[in-house]
Amino acid sequence: MTKEKPIPGAYGARSRAADTGQRVYEALRQKAIDYTLRPGERVNEVRLASELDVSRTPVRAGLNRLVSEGFLKLVPNKGFYRPAIDIETIRSLFEMRSAIELLSVRLFCERAGDDQIDALEHLATVFQRADDTLSVPQIVDEDERFHESIAHGSRNSEAARLLSDMNSRMRFLRLVALERQNCNQVTGEDHARIARAIRTRDSAQAVALMREHIDLMLNDVTEIAREAVVRIYLGAGASESGDNTFS
């Protein structure tokens, strides 16, 4: 064992720190989203800290926040755990997301300004036009953008916040789901239809379409979960972020 850090007073080398906390938090969040932190495993704070080149303090701060977001569980005196993947939780996520989206789209119809509707239609159009030139991760990005802009336009801050959380936790699953059923075309058309219903302020119709659009995935939950587990443990999961995107 070699001694390091013999000089407690010499701070200069590390003193940059403007946004350490936020940076670490986002890095951890990303690791949780793409399942670099594997389900069922304990999170090693020391290892994470040295990987991110910081001390354990900001790491623990970030981990604590991820607990309340549902990404991690804290077992006293044992540490932080990434919860195991189980069908019940996945189903819960899809169902809750559905409830939030249905609320959002209804409120959007009632409250959104015409400019916001324009923006939404634009998103749907661009998405539909881009067609199959997009990679699967890009499709998920577009899909999230569409849905979250509805949540924002609904002027319900909780809906926006919670939908964003849900989407982060489900991102990997939706990646798998979209890849399986080749949904890009279908998704684009769905969005366009929803946008049209919103344009006419037909809230009932918009809600119905949205329900249909979302519930599609609920049917395949079991298959999606199974596929996801395989991906995670074969290490193919992290490929979406950064440079190495497959198509």
Place this chain on the structure above:
Amino acid sequence: MTKEKPIPGAYGARSRAADTGQRVYEALRQKAIDYTLRPGERVNEVRLASELDVSRTPVRAGLNRLVSEGFLKLVPNKGFYRPAIDIETIRSLFEMRSAIELLSVRLFCERAGDDQIDALEHLATVFQRADDTLSVPQIVDEDERFHESIAHGSRNSEAARLLSDMNSRMRFLRLVALERQNCNQVTGEDHARIARAIRTRDSAQAVALMREHIDLMLNDVTEIAREAVVRIYLGAGASESGDNTFS
């Protein structure tokens, strides 16, 4: 025979170890719920730490968790803030709670076992019978118990978790709301009706009743918020816990 821990209490003021983290977290959460941490104000970590007789470390851990639960905001280099009360957020909370409850009651009808329905009916009956012998905080307790047991029985873990969070954040508001409109009697009857609809597995009816039951408060949001602000700044709010801790 398990090994005897030689000195559980001998560390004295230094390290009581047992459950400090959890205890501190719950204390902070309570302070957030009853608005001992005042809206718009910065949270002073040092003061909190000395009040709770611990160091800043577990305090910061707890505060970080409360950020993700929506109780606090973190402004870099300035600290943790309790967000100011504003009508938009309160309305968002009521709306989101409604969406979660409607999902819960529908799923409950579909999935709950007969024993869970029995338990629910029991809650409703006891509540209704207790009538006006209950104090307002007790009524809120009973009300939360009823609704959260529906969320649990729905077998949707996200619904249960999020409803619990929402209720905590709204607890103070509901206290005010119930006190204003003298709802105890009405609430009890509503619960009984909902329970009857659930008994017959009439999900549409149950959802309709629940919507009606919850949306009552939405109408008074503005008044409720105004009253709440008065209470908070007059310091009368903390009285519900029976523990006069505002200092």
Place this chain on the structure above:
DNA sequence: GCGTTTGATTGTGTATACACTTAAGATGAC
């Protein structure tokens, strides 16, 4: 007088030290 600058104070953000808990490996008894 009024605005600007600068000094001191307060408080946050991170690193590090240390105590305690848990888990695993080694040693010994039977």
Place this chain on the structure above:
DNA sequence: GTCATCTTAAGTGTATACACAATCAAACGC
């Protein structure tokens, strides 16, 4: 060989030290 106990290593939980950012106030210039 198997089980129990001791030893030891690893890792979490808390406290503390210290650098830096923000804030307030007093001094100064105009």
